[in-house]
Amino acid sequence: MKDATELIRALTGLAWPLFAAWVVWKLLPEIRGIVRHRAFSIKVGNNELTVQEFTNQVVETTAELQQQLTVRTDQSRLRQEPSPPPQRVLHRVLWVDDNPSNNAYQTAQLQAIGVEVVQAESTDEGLRALRRASRPFDAVISDMGRAEAGGFDPEAGLTLIRKIRETDATTPVFIYGGSGATARREQVAAARGNGVTQSPSELFDLLGRVGRFPRTAT
Template sequence: MSVKIGTNGVEISRVAAAAAAVAAGAATRADRDNPINQSELAANLAQGIEVSLSRPQNIKKTKRLLWVDDTPSNNDYLVRAFRDLGVDVVLAKSTQEGENALASESFDVVITDMSRPPEGEAGLAFAKKIREMGIKIPIIIYASYWASQHKGQESNFGVSLITNDPSAVYSEVLKRMLGS
């Protein structure tokens, strides 16, 4: 059973299913060295669901997300969760592919990993290039070790979020896309 909010709103069952996919992905991504903070996971998922349900009028227009990662299969559960909510997710495997997509299409949010051949900090270089192109768009750096070392330093890098937590990515994307 699902409950639809608004005439063109989001179905609660779709939001809950997307949140469940993110939680499952977080559990599979966690390891002994980086255990899941259950409270933070629950809070981020709840915030994402709350944003989805409190702003159904903004879902009428298809939202677009550009995700740059040389190993896109690492993000399958999040990509599926966003697509289940009606977000058009465009995947790029290189910085050049990401730049080409941004030059020819418009997006609501960009997610980038950090390390891509040949550069160890390709995500930062990509964020800088986006700003040089004059594009004002939320940028999320979603990386494991690098993010754990730089979390909270978003303003230093001109990005919206630095994280290694999939539930934080989920929550931030929904906030940025549905809150605009």
């Protein structure tokens, strides 16, 4: 009787793996077609990305985070007195980029920790969002070069900073772009921008200096 019971348990344990294997075998042609053509998309935050685009952003961001965590772990061993956390809370961010899907993963991360992200695709649209905001933005993020009404403007980020500073001297403005943007760090500072980076983790570090993220705020 004991041997029979053990046999039934063994067969039951095999049932789900065998069923799963059968399902995969039946769907294998469709799965291969999806992977080959990357034919489906997923929604990330406010944007829709192909699986390949999403995967690329996840890989890039997690690699950056791993590198930064390693550096910070080494630094924390040498730091005796950590600086006090900022007193304000980061509630709202305006993100200006003519291709919002480039930042979909970072936008979703901010939303996941309670930060409202308003997206604009041009300098004029961003300035209108600032003027019409029912509540002030705690920070502004912009790419450097983008398509504007008159064509591509390689200095759109600098233009946005200068226009914001005409009426607002305090809201932090950060440039988030590639190596071409980081090479213009001095120009960003001269326009009274608050920082420029191409690193997702460094961007979050810059935002964290403005205010604590809502999910971690006490």
